[in-house]
Amino acid sequence: MVGLSLGEKNFIKGGIAQDIRTDGRKRLTYRPIFVETGVIPQASGSARVKMGATDVIASVKAELGKPNASHPDKGKVSIYVDCSPTAEPTFEGRGGEELSMELSTALQRCLLGGKSGAGAGIDLSSLSIVEGKVCWDIYIDGLVVSSDGNLLDALGAAIKAALSNTAVPKVQVAANASLDEQPEVDVSDEEFQQFDTTGVPVIITLTKVGRHYIVDATAEEESQMSSAVSISVNRQGRICGLTKRGGAGLDPSIILDMISVAKHVSEQLINKLDSEIAAAEACEEE
Amino acid sequence: MAGKISNTPATYTPSPTSQDKKRPSIFTGSDWVRPDGRGLHQCRPAFLRTSAVNSASGSAYAEFGNAKVIVSVFGPRESKKAMMYSDIGRLNCNVSYTSFATPIRGQASDSKDLSSMLHKALEGAIILESFPKTTVDVFALVLESGGSDLPVVISCASLALADAGIMLYDMVASVSMSCLGKNLVIDPVSEEESYQDGGLMITCMPSRNEVTQMTVTGEWSTPKIHEAMQLCLDACSKLGKIMRSCLKETVSATQE
Amino acid sequence: MATTNGSNDLSSEMEVDAFRRLFPLRFHERHLLESIRPDGRPLGRARDTTISLGAVASANGSALAKIGCTTMLAAVKLEVMTPKAESPDEGCIAIDFHMPPICSPLVRPGRPAEAAPVITKQLTDTILSSGMIDLKELSLVSGKAAWMAYLDIYCLDADGALFDAALLSAVAAFSHLQIPVVSLNDDGRIVLISEENSGAMWEKEPVNKEKRKLKLESVPFSLTCLLHKNYILADPSDEEESIMETFLTVVLDSSFQLVSLNKPGGPGLAHTSAIQDCVGINKTESERTSEDIG
Numbered sequence: 143m144v145g146l147s148l149g150e151k152n153f154i155k156g157g158i159a160q161d162i163r164t165d166g167r168k169r170l171t172y173r174p175i176f177v178e179t180g181v182i183p184q185a186s187g188s189a190r191v192k193m194g195a196t197d198v199i200a201s202v203k204a205e206l207g208k209p210n211a212s213h214p215d216k217g218k219v220s221i222y223v224d225c226s227p228t229a230e231p232t233f234e235g236r237g238g239e240e241l242s243m244e245l246s247t248a249l250q251r252c253l254l255g256g257k258s259g260a261g262a263g264i265d266l267s268s269l270s271i272v273e274g275k276v277c278w279d280i281y282i283d284g285l286v287v288s289s290d291g292n293l294l295d296a297l298g299a300a301i302k303a304a305l306s307n308t309a310v311p312k313v314q315v316a317a318n319a320s321l322d323e324q325p326e327v328d329v330s331d332e333e334f335q336q337f338d339t340t341g342v343p344v345i346i347t348l349t350k351v352g353r354h355y356i357v358d359a360t361a362e363e364e365s366q367m368s369s370a371v372s373i374s375v376n377r378q379g380r381i382c383g384l385t386k387r388g389g390a391g392l393d394p395s396i397i398l399d400m401i402s403v404a405k406h407v408s409e410q411l412i413n414k415l416d417s418e419i420a421a422a423e424a425c426e427e428e
Numbered sequence: 429m430a431g432k433i434s435n436t437p438a439t440y441t442p443s444p445t446s447q448d449k450k451r452p453s454i455f456t457g458s459d460w461v462r463p464d465g466r467g468l469h470q471c472r473p474a475f476l477r478t479s480a481v482n483s484a485s486g487s488a489y490a491e492f493g494n495a496k497v498i499v500s501v502f503g504p505r506e507s508k509k510a511m512m513y514s515d516i517g518r519l520n521c522n523v524s525y526t527s528f529a530t531p532i533r534g535q536a537s538d539s540k541d542l543s544s545m546l547h548k549a550l551e552g553a554i555i556l557e558s559f560p561k562t563t564v565d566v567f568a569l570v571l572e573s574g575g576s577d578l579p580v581v582i583s584c585a586s587l588a589l590a591d592a593g594i595m596l597y598d599m600v601a602s603v604s605m606s607c608l609g610k611n612l613v614i615d616p617v618s619e620e621e622s623y624q625d626g627g628l629m630i631t632c633m634p635s636r637n638e639v640t641q642m643t644v645t646g647e648w649s650t651p652k653i654h655e656a657m658q659l660c661l662d663a664c665s666k667l668g669k670i671m672r673s674c675l676k677e678t679v680s681a682t683q684e
Numbered sequence: 685m686a687t688t689n690g691s692n693d694l695s696s697e698m699e700v701d702a703f704r705r706l707f708p709l710r711f712h713e714r715h716l717l718e719s720i721r722p723d724g725r726p727l728g729r730a731r732d733t734t735i736s737l738g739a740v741a742s743a744n745g746s747a748l749a750k751i752g753c754t755t756m757l758a759a760v761k762l763e764v765m766t767p768k769a770e771s772p773d774e775g776c777i778a779i780d781f782h783m784p785p786i787c788s789p790l791v792r793p794g795r796p797a798e799a800a801p802v803i804t805k806q807l808t809d810t811i812l813s814s815g816m817i818d819l820k821e822l823s824l825v826s827g828k829a830a831w832m833a834y835l836d837i838y839c840l841d842a843d844g845a846l847f848d849a850a851l852l853s854a855v856a857a858f859s860h861l862q863i864p865v866v867s868l869n870d871d872g873r874i875v876l877i878s879e880e881n882s883g884a885m886w887e888k889e890p891v892n893k894e895k896r897k898l899k900l901e902s903v904p905f906s907l908t909c910l911l912h913k914n915y916i917l918a919d920p921s922d923e924e925e926s927i928m929e930t931f932l933t934v935v936l937d938s939s940f941q942l943v944s945l946n947k948p949g950g951p952g953l954a955h956t957s958a959i960q961d962c963v964g965i966n967k968t969e970s971e972r973t974s975e976d977i978g
Contacts, residue, residue, distance in 0.1 A: 240544065247541050255626070255646050369552070371642075381653060384644035388548035391597075391638025394657055401650060439763035439832045442866050442874045481841045482753035483788050483922065494741055498840060500786035522793040524784055527836045528743040528759040567785040567793065569838070571757060572740050 146365065154366055158351045163363070165194075170407055172358045175299065177418040179307040180426045187308025187337070189422070191300040193358060195290035200282060200300035202308045202337075206327065207279035209270065217269020217277040221249045223284035223297060230289045238286075241293075244387075245284070248294055249301065252345050252374035252383035263342040263374075263382060264305070271313050276327055278310060291360040294372050298345030299411075303419045305342055309334035343376040343383070344411050346404040350392070355400060357407055371400050375408035441532050463619050464493065471603070471615040471663055476584070476674040478591040486592020490584035493617060494574030499585045501592040504562035517559035521547040521566045523581055529573040542578055545641070549582045549602060549631040552640035555595040564594055575617035579604045582631050582641075587671050591678070598633035600640060601667040603660045605629070607646060612656055614663055628653070630660040634668035637661075708927045716915050723752075723921065730907065730919035730969045731845075735852065737860040745861030749853035752921065753843035758835060758853035760861045764874045765832040767823070775822020775830040779808045781837045781850055788842040788922075803847050806946065807837070810935055811854060814904040814943045821898055824866070829874050831863070844921040847933060848906045855903055862895050902937040905970040909934070909962045911952050918965050932959065934966045 146154075157163050167173070173194040182188035185201035209216060223245040225238030233241070255262030269278040282304070284297045312335055314328040349359040349370045356363065364370075369389030374382045381401065386392070466472070472493040481487035484500035491497075507518055523542040527534050550566065566589065568581045579602035586600035606616035607626035616624065626646020632639045644653065704711045704722075715721055725731070731752030740746040743759035750756075767774060781804040783797040791797045811817070822831040835857065837850050865877045910917040912928040920928075930950030935943040942963070947954055 243540060244544060247544075251643065251645050376647070381644060381648045381650070382646070384642060386548070386639070386642045388551055388641070391552045391633055391636065391640045393637060394632075394639055394661055397639055397642060398654065398657070401653065405650070439765040440873075441761075441763050442864075442876045481755075481786060482843055483841055484786070485789075487786070496740070498786055502789045505789070522785060524793070526740075526757070526759070526782075526784075526838050527780070527834070528740055528746070528761050531742055533761050533763065533834060565785070565792075569784045569786045569840070571838075572742050 146362065150362075151366060154363055155352050158354055158356055158363070161354075163356065165360070167358075169354055169356045170403070172411065172414070175414060175418055177299070177303050177415070177422045178425075179303055179419065179422040185304075186310065187304045187306075189300050189303035189307055189419075191296050191303060193292060193296050193299075194360060195288055196292055196296050197286075197288035198293065198296045198300045199285045199287060200297065200304040201285075202301075202304045203281045203283070204308070204310050205279045205281065206271075206276055206313075206329070209274060209277040213266070214274035215270050216266040217279065219254060219264055219266065219269075219280045219282065221253065221282045221284070221301070222246050223249065223286070225286045225289070228288070229286045233286075233289075245286075245294060245297060248372060248383075248385050248387075249282075249284070249297060249345075251385060252298065252343060252372070253301070255382065263376065265338065265341060268338065271327065272315055276313075276315075289361065291362075291364045292347060292358045295345050295347050295358060298343075298374065299415055302339060302342045302344065302415060303422070305337050306339040306419055307423065308337040310337060311335075341376060343374040344408055344415060345372055345374045345383075346407050346411065347372040347387075348400045348404060350389075350396075355403070371397065373401060373404040375405055377412060379405050379408070381405075462613065463617060468611060468613050469659055471667070472617075474667065474670055476587060476671060478587055478674060478678045484588075484592070486588050486590070486594070488584050488587035488591055490580050490587070492574065492576065492580050492615070494572055495577055495580045496571040496574070497568060497577070497580050497584045498571060499566065499568045499581065499588040501564065501566050501585075501588045501594065503564040503592075504559035504594070505565070507561065507563040511563075513561065515560050516556040517554075517561070518563040519547060519551055519554060519556065519566065520563055521550065521568075521585075523568045523570070525570045525573065529570050542581065545578055545643075546581060546585060549641035550585060550589070550600060552638070553586065553596050553598060553600045553633055554589065555597060558595040564589075564592075573618060575619070575621050576604045576615050578602070579615075579629060579631070583667060583671065587674065590675055598636045598638075599668050599671050600631055601634055601664040601671060602629065602631040602641075603663040603667060605656050605660055607648070607652070607656070612652070612659065614659055628656045628660065630657060630664060632661060632664045634665040708923070712912075712924065712927055716912070716917075721917065721924070727915060728918045728965045728968075730973065731921075733852070733973050735856045737856060743857075744864065745857050745859075747853050747856030747860055749849055749856055751845055751849045751852065751919065753841055754845055754849045755839070755841040756837055756846075756849045756853035757840055758837040758850070758857035760857050761834045761836075762861075762863065763832045763834065764824070764829050764866075767827060767830040771819070772827035773823040773830070774819040775824075775832065776819065777812065777817065777822075777833045777835060779811060779835045779837070779854070780804055781807055781839070783839045783842065787839040799846065803850055806847055806933075806944075807850055807854060810851060810904055810906070810944050811835075814902065814935070814937055816855070816900050816902060816904060816937075817858065817898060818901065824874060825868060829868070833861075842922060844923075844925045845908045845919050848908050848919065851904060851906045851935070855900070858898055859900055861898050863898070865895055902939065902941075904935050904937050904943050905966065905973070906933060906935040907962070907966040907969050908932070909965060911950075911954055911958055913952075916958060916961055916965065918969060930954070932962050934959075934962050936963070936966050936970065940967055 176192040178190045181190045182201045186204045188201040190199045223242050225233045225242050227234045253263040312330040312333040348355040349367045351366050370387040372385045475491040477489045480489035481500045486501040489498050521543050523539050582602035605628045606613050606620050606624035628644050631641040734750045736748045739748040740759045744762045746759035748757050783800045785791045785793045866874050869875045909932050910920040910928050911930040930952035933946040
């Protein structure tokens with residue numbers, strides 16, 4: 143919790159109303175984003191994203207597994223977020239659990255699409271190797287190292303960067319396997335396949351303070367919010383998920399307005415992220 | 429003989445012989461035919477009753493098709509000892525399923541997630557300032573799952589809160605919608621939910637025209653979200669009227 | 685306390701509700717002197733009982749039982765298991781009693797009620813030892829497959845006499861249980877035969893010829909009595925249970941044979957004559973209840 147005096151609270155609210163926030167940003171400007179990829183060598187892909195003092199790490203691990211009986215032609219993706227106790231004193235012990243779960247669910251909702259798998263940011267059918275027998279299980283782990291607001295957007299960006307950093311080994315399937323047996327697979331350790339991340343959406347959280355809403359709120363600004371809406375938008379400008387993060391009620395027309403603002407912001411954010419990721423990849427290769 | 433319970437062997441539910449669990453192929457243009465014969469934009473008939481549990485401060489029972497839910501509200505009562513002082517009241521929510529709620533035993537969805545969703549849907553509607561230092565507990569039990577469980581739980585919980593005399597800005601009504609191919613179906617049953625390409629749930633306070641909670645999954649275009657939101661909001665205000673009349677009935681029944 | 689004399693105990697000076705809350709024991713004892721209880725019942729009378737069958741469609745058998753305000757929802761779900769080697773042609777029953785947080789202000793989520801496992805054990809002992817259900821009836825293919833009946837009882841509203849209500853709902857759920865038509869497929873698994881495709885599937889001999897009900901040999905009926913001084917209070921409410929703490933539970937079967945007798949400690953001791961009285965009340969009340977339910 144941020145302990146703010148009445149004057150500080152009014153300063154934050156007044157600044158937002160006049161479109162100059164305490165750190166000099168406008169309402170719809172992000173803090174500078176730093177992306178670093180390949181931070182965890184053991185993982186199939188990883189990335190670290192910093193937005194101001196918010197610092198998160200995402201890692202991707204691919205393992206061979208068996209598809210679910212209900213979706214034999216699809217792989218499985220699980221997303222789990224952990225809040226490090228070092229990030230904030232309240233995360234100590236079991237304090238971070240609720241937030242971890244909330245973030246995990248929000249990310250799953252934003253990235254994995256509907257129950258039938260349609261509209262997923264990660265194409266689950268591309269993870270299938272032998273229908274009904276073998277598929278890739280993707281484990282995405284997020285870690286909040288330091289928290290200064292806007293965790294969901296940062297995690298979304300980190301996962302997008304980690305996925306584009308991910309190389310899945312090519313798999314050869316022995317052709318002679320009969321129908322009942324588990325086919326033998328040969329995992330290549332030389333040939334890798336890049337993960338297609340063009341469909342992975344970005345997440346934009348609009349925090350409502352007073353009568354206006356801002357993007358990329360800091361922890362101080364978040365403590366003054368009346369409500370917040372997280373919207374994930376993909377490259378085509380379609381909505382892939384939306385969660386309202388509690389707080390007071392909102393007029394439906396405001397939500398629609400927020401959606402259109404999010405779409406507008408998403409274009410800039412996607413381009414920004416793409417160039418940052420490309421720069422980070424280039425930096426890593428050197 | 430009591431020993432029979434221990435080391436229970438692995439069991440399974442016998443599955444039907446015909447394995448036509450495939451998605452019906454209605455996506456080639458024709459309209460979706462709903463399993464219970466409803467129209468696409470027609471909600472299930474709702475049965476609501478307050479004061480279902482005598483030992484609670486307030487409670488409600490809701491039945492939407494096969495979905496059956498009981499919600500009890502306790503409090504405002506003393507907060508847990510470990511809680512810090514707070515000049516506004518606290519809301520504590522919990523949702524659980526009976527083990528026979530789903531067709532296959534013990535296959536209920538994640539109740540922790542539902543509990544936090546219920547909390548978020550209600551907190552915007554409760555006047556927390558009216559019971560400082562204390563906690564209101566909202567406990568829900570899904571007796572039978574029949575699709576759109578969370579919206580049913582939310583609407584039922586708001587009725588139970590009103591029954592308990594907790595101060596609310598307005599009743600909270602919740603409706604969900606499934607996107608199946610090009611069709612939008614309102615208040616989906618479990619079967620439809622399992623096929624859905626996208627889902628949208630709205631929780632709103634009908635008389636204030638405010639949305640307290642909204643979630644969207646799957647890929648949506650903006651016009652489609654517009655359409656779905658409008659349909660859900662209309663259904664919410666209808667549901668809100670039903671909930672109001674249910675409360676009025678209880679009051680007039682006790683006055684007689 | 686300044687005054688201990690019964691006639692001089694403030695009861696004439698304060699409002700009934702306040703007296704009830706401040707001196708609950710004396711409040712109840714004043715009633716007992718007049719041979720009536722706060723809810724207007726005579727001492728040996730149980731509360732009104734209702735049962736409705738088929739409350740849950742997702743179970744194979746279910747029932748909702750109410751004794752006064754105490755409400756129990758019981759449901760039986762059938763699953764297939766491989767019978768144990770020592771009893772190849774017997775099925776199995778697993779009983780679980782739950783007290784979800786909705787039922788009482790004392791139960792909080794994450795901390796299960798202490799009473800629940802006790803009642804689970806009592807129910808299991810009573811149902812299995814009463815001989816109500818012949819476990820051989822649950823057999824499908826000897827040594828290969830048998831039914832495992834999961835009986836789950838949820839307390840929806842706790843207002844005393846939980847065990848009586850739980851047993852009543854359990855018996856009712858078993859009486860409503862319908863065993864589905866199944867057959868053994870080529871892989872040795874049991875599959876359901878639904879009505880619409882039964883024609884096509886007829887070449888495979890079904891293990892169960894038709895939907896059938898369990899034969900209930902004898903039906904146990906339980907009545908809990910509160911013992912307080914010389915008084916015997918049948919079917920106590922939650923308030924009575926919390927004030928006076930000596931219980932005696934008698935379970936008789938349909939031919940009035942004793943199935944179980946339970947007196948779990950408590951400050952009071954039970955006279956043999958009191959036990960006989962409890963058995964007598966159980967007889968009259970079980971007749972009255974079965975008339976009630978019809």
